[in-house]
Amino acid sequence: MKIENTKAQMRKGVLEYCILSVLKDDDAYVAEILETLKDAKLLVVEGTIYPLLTRLKNAGLLNYRWEESTSGPPRKYYGLTETGKLFLNELTTTWNELQHAVNIVTSQKNTK
Numbered sequence: 001m002k003i004e005n006t007k008a009q010m011r012k013g014v015l016e017y018c019i020l021s022v023l024k025d026d027d028a029y030v031a032e033i034l035e036t037l038k039d040a041k042l043l044v045v046e047g048t049i050y051p052l053l054t055r056l057k058n059a060g061l062l063n064y065r066w067e068e069s070t071s072g073p074p075r076k077y078y079g080l081t082e083t084g085k086l087f088l089n090e091l092t093t094t095w096n097e098l099q100h101a102v103n104i105v106t107s108q109k110n111t112k
Contacts, residue, residue, distance in 0.1 A: 020088045027079035
């Protein structure tokens with residue numbers, strides 16, 4: 001088994017939550033989202049993020065708007081819908097519960 005495959009699957013599992021979290025306070029365009037994820041060491045390429053953003057938009061969790069740019073073509077800014085905010089709150093609760101459970105399991109000493 002290759003460790004890189006397992007690590008990639010772990011990152012994919014939290015990517016949706018991370019993207020919604022990036023957008024919780026302000027709208028952002030794809031380059032800003034990617035930069036935030038990169039700064040957190042979650043390396044994501046455009047080919048991965050665009051289909052995910054489309055899926056989140058189609059699910060009613062995100063909306064977007066076009067904004068003119070002074071340095072190139074217009075930019076598509078993504079933001080959370082009200083449904084997206086509620087969904088993010090639920091994911092945050094689930095993440096906290098999961099993180100707590102994993103911490104308990106991984107910190108237990110083998111008593112067998």
